[in-house]
Amino acid sequence: MRALFAGRRGGPPIAPGGGAIGGLIALVAAAMGFLAAAAAIAGLAAGEVAGRWSADLARVATVRVWTPEADGQGAREAAVTAALSVLAVTPGVAEARLIDEAAQRALLAPWLGAEADVSALPLPSLIDVRLEGAGPDVADVSRQLSAAAPGAEWDDHGEWRGPLIRAADRVRQAAAAGVALAAAALAAMVAVAAAATLWSGAGVVRTLRMIGAEDAFISRAFAGPFALRAALGAGAGALAAAALPFTLPQIGVETGLETGLAAGADLIVLAPLLVLSTALVAGLTALAATRAAAWLVLRRG
Amino acid sequence: MIEFESASVGYDGRVVLADVSLTLESGSLHFVTGRSGAGKTTVLRLIYLALRPDSGAVRVFGRDTREVPRREEAxxxxxxxxxxxxxxLLDHMSVMENIELPHRVAGRQPGPELKELAAWVGLGKRLDARPAQLSAGERQRAALARAVAASPDLIIADEPTGNVDAEAAARIMSLFVELNKLGKTVLIATHDLNLMRAAQGSRARVLKVEGGRVSRSGTPL
Known part of the structure; x- marks a missing residue:
């Protein structure tokens, strides 16, 4: 495999080593490999977080029970009790629990302050519902709730999940675009470097032609070493990017700020695949770019 | 093997060869002579397909070079x-690696006979040397060894002794003569009279390029 990439067949490389240009290609490939792998990791992390959040939201629902202020506390409690009774016999509902005033205050504390008098606000009573299996038939449970407590509303958090999923999709698309742009930038850089090397190596090209080398042979001779350098550089860059999550502070679930970038068992499995695939894509990209540049240069020469 | 039929070619509006007709038989040894700029190299370039005639025809190995597509030149x-x-010579390769190059280009495995070839041109003990470590004469002999490594039918040399001393030139010339005796067709462009004298006694003929014209089959040396 190395012999193939080095453009040799049972002998030393036919094209000169590349010198500074070869080193430059490795450096650019390393930078592009880092960016592409970082974008891929970010895209995967976004998908992971959005998926987790969405799954969490899909396992819970909230019932809001509105009662007119004028009807008083008794009517409010009666409506809540009716709603809880419906939920208690609804298939797909594992548990339904009234969120008491203290818990409501805690939920609103970040916005209103811990000392706010929640009872003075026109808030609905909230019932936290844990779902099981595929959950209840939403239309059916909504109808039954309305019948038992006219001010009760079923909220399955679809309003939150939709934008979350769409946002995660956008992040994934942006990551894919980042990977594609990095590959395109690498291809352009390698093509320019290959063309420059072919021009500067006109003597080698002339010699190879004099002894009957086909253009395809010449382009292979130059493309191999470039592809090898691009693959090694991009692999090193991807390795650095894959190592990055392991150096980040581990932000846990308890903080409510999970990033999806935490280094876990998944990433340990994923990292070698990411490095290898980045190196492979970079190598093949460089191979194609060099051969395209060689084709253009040799046709003119 | 090689035939020029009323071949003309020029550069930048200047006619270099005009209406040249000549025939080189297989197994012949010819010198192409003439003053500097007379068109000696042009004759060779027309043969090794670096140039096509503007008019007339040049046939090599029986093929009209104007009809040889680029992909078949190699x-x-x-x-x-x-x-x-x-x-x-490729500077990053050793003498032996340079000599092996035609085999690699042709997709063949170089054989042990190439070491004998290197020894034959007097480089048996310089196989691992880089071109920069060789004298001008040694480089030229390495180039000759590489040229004949794949046992070509036709050997073309353009001022092969231009950079070497008289002794080295005589040695190189003797190699060309030996190759010709082995049945190879040899064509050498030179303005070096000493080189031609070194071929005395061979069946070499001289094609003189003068005023854009070349003698048809040459004159005996």
Whole structure:
């Protein structure tokens, strides 16, 4: 495999080593490999977080029970009790629990302050519902709730999940675009470097032609070493990017700020695949770019 | 093997060869002579397909060069061994690796006979040397060894002794003569009279390029 990439067949490389240009290609490939792998990791992390959040939201629902202020506390409690009774016999509902005033205050504390008098606000009573299996038939449970407590509303958090999923999709698309742009930038850089090397190596090209080398042979001779350098550089860059999550502070679930970038068992499995695939894509990209540049240069020469 | 039929070619509006007709038989040894700029190299370039005639025809190995597509040039050149004045050895390769190059280009495994070839040109003990470590004469002999490594039908040399001393030139010339005796067709462009004298006693003929014209089959040396 190395012999193939080095453009040799049972002998030393036919094209000169590349010198500074070869080193430059490795450096650019390393930078592009880092960016592409970082974008891929970010895209995967976004998908992971959005998926987790969405799954969490899909396992819970909230019932809001509105009662007119004028009807008083008794009517409010009666409506809540009716709603809880419906939920208690609804298939797909594992548990339904009234969120008491203290818990409501805690939920609103970040916005209103811990000392706010929640009872003075026109808030609905909230019932936290844990779902099981595929959950209840939403239309059916909504109808039954309305019948038992006219001010009760079923909220399955679809309003939150939709934008979350769409946002995660956008992040994934942006990551894919980042990977594609990095590959395109690498291809352009390698093509320019290959063309420059072919021009500067006109003597080698002339010699190879004099002894009957086909253009395809010449382009292979130059493309191999470039592809090898691009693959090694991009692999090193991807390795650095894959190592990055392991150096980040581990932000846990308890903080409510999970990033999806935490280094876990998944990433340990994923990292070698990411490095290898980045190196492979970079190598093949460089191979194609060099051969395209060689084709253009040799046709003119 | 090679035939020019009323071939004319020029550069930048200047006619270099005009209405040249000549025939080189297989197994012949010819010198192409003439003053500097007379068109000696042009004759060779027309043969090794670096140039096509503006008019007339040049036939090599029985094929009209104007009808040889670019993709088939390489295959035709593999039947030739070309030695140029500046040798064109690949500097990053050793002598032996340079000599093996035609085999690699042709996709063949180099055999042990190439070491014998290197010894034959007097480089048996310089196989691992880089071109920069060789004298001008040694470089030229390495280039000659590379040119004949794949056993070509036709050997073309353009001022092969331009950069070497008289003794080295005589040695190189003796190698060309030996190759010709082995049945190879040899064509050497030179303005070096000493080189031609070194071929005395061979069946070499001289094609003189003068005023854009070349004698049809040459005159005996």
């Amino acid at each position: 295959a035709m050149r593999r039947r030739m061994g070309i030695v140029l004045q500046d040798c064109d």
